[in-house]
Amino acid sequence: MPMQTITFEDYKNAIKAKYEEEKNGEYSNNLNSPTAANLRNLCVKRFDTNNNQDDLIAFKSFFDFPFDRNKKNLFGEDELNKLEAVKRFFLGKTENPAEDTIQLAAILVDLQPRPFNEYRKQHSEEERKLIEELRDTTLPKKETSINTFIDKIEDDDNPKIEEVEQTQSLESEIAPIPIATFVATGKPTKSRMIIYAVVTAFSAGLAIMIYFAFFQKQCMQWSNDHYEKVSCDLEVNGLGSFNVVEPFDKTVFDLKKIKVCDTTPFFNTNGEAIVWYGKTANGIDFFNGHGRHPENNSPLRPVTRYILNKYVKK
Structure with a gap:
């Protein structure tokens, strides 16, 4: 069975x-009861001898300051409040935790390999690209037959041909394309050569249409406020990194930049954020999901009352 693409949900x-x-x-004394205080103590234990750069970056991204062994006891109320998100994730009380929360949680339980970009490499790059190309790729359901055309030619010239397989159909899944095969009982005729030429041309044209309709649009590119499917051969115009053509990723494709105001619903009925924000040189942008800012790769974080009071006009 072919390997499936490792997704962030798998992680x-x-x-x-x-x-x-x-x-x-x-x-177990820290994780059996994952209170914010217990997670803080475990965090200190994990990072006290940790020199992994990815882990240190994840720590800074989560707490907004780098880990300092000389100040490891200075976790204040704000830091404890942030660890509540990790607690809710461990206990299954949140559906869409921020990426920073996920990365710190992976460190606290010492998941290997990590972070996500390393974890997903358990499959080869070639295998993952192949899966992405074939995923969701289907042919049109409309049935196409060439019998009528073949029968007309045979009636005109009346060759002695026994038809072994007559019907060629396009089903709704990619499968080997059956081609009508004939066994001649007499000398080759002009009509038989025409039939072979028609079948060959039809099959070649069909293959070209399938290629351009499906396989040439298995990549994506950020466009202003959303992702668009594009050809993987598309040339990038512009110097911004957000113009990069990336392999199509369903877990990222639906991410959109959104405009907000004081009437926008920012939290669900449980008080959890349903809008995320990312910092930019000119302020912040708001998004409909978590992940990373497509234009500067900064992590997206769930909105807070402080952010709303500071950046959302009333």
């Missing part, structure tokens, strides 16, 4: 599974 599930395992491990 989250792996972290939760590792959490269930670690609850009975060396740090």
Whole structure:
């Protein structure tokens, strides 16, 4: 069975599974009851001898300051409040945690490999690209037959041909394309050569249409406030990194930059953020989901009352 593409959802599930395992491990006293204070203590233990640059970057991204062994006891109320998000993730009380939350959770349970970009490399790049190209690729459901055309030619010239397979159909899934095959009982005729030429031309044209209709648009590119499917051969015009053509990723494709105002719903009924923001040189942008800012690769974070009071006009 072919390997499937590792998604961010797979990564989250792996972290939760590792959490269930670690609850009975060396740090069970911190994880069996994952209060903010217990997670703070575990965080200090994990980072005290940790020199992994990805982990240190994740720490700074989550807490907004770098880890300092000499100031490890200076976790204040704000830091404890941030760790509540990790607690809710471990306990399954949040559906869409921020990426920063996921990355710190992976460190606390010591998931290997990490971060997500390393975790997804368990499959080869070639295999993942092939899966992405073939995923969701279907042919039109309309049935096409060449019998009528062939029968007309045969009636005109009346060749001695036994038809072995008559019908060629396009089904709704990619499959080998059957081609009508004939066994001649007499000398080759002009009509038989025409039939072969028609079948060959039809098959070649069909293959070209399938290629340009499906496989040439299995990449995506950020366009102003949303992603668009584009050809993987598209040349990038412009110097901004957000113009980069990327392999199509369903987990990222629906991300959109949104405009907000004081009447925009920012939280669900449980008080959890449903709008995310990312910092830019000119302020912040708002998005409909978590991930990274497509234009500067900064992590997107769930909105807070402080951010709304500071940036959203009333």
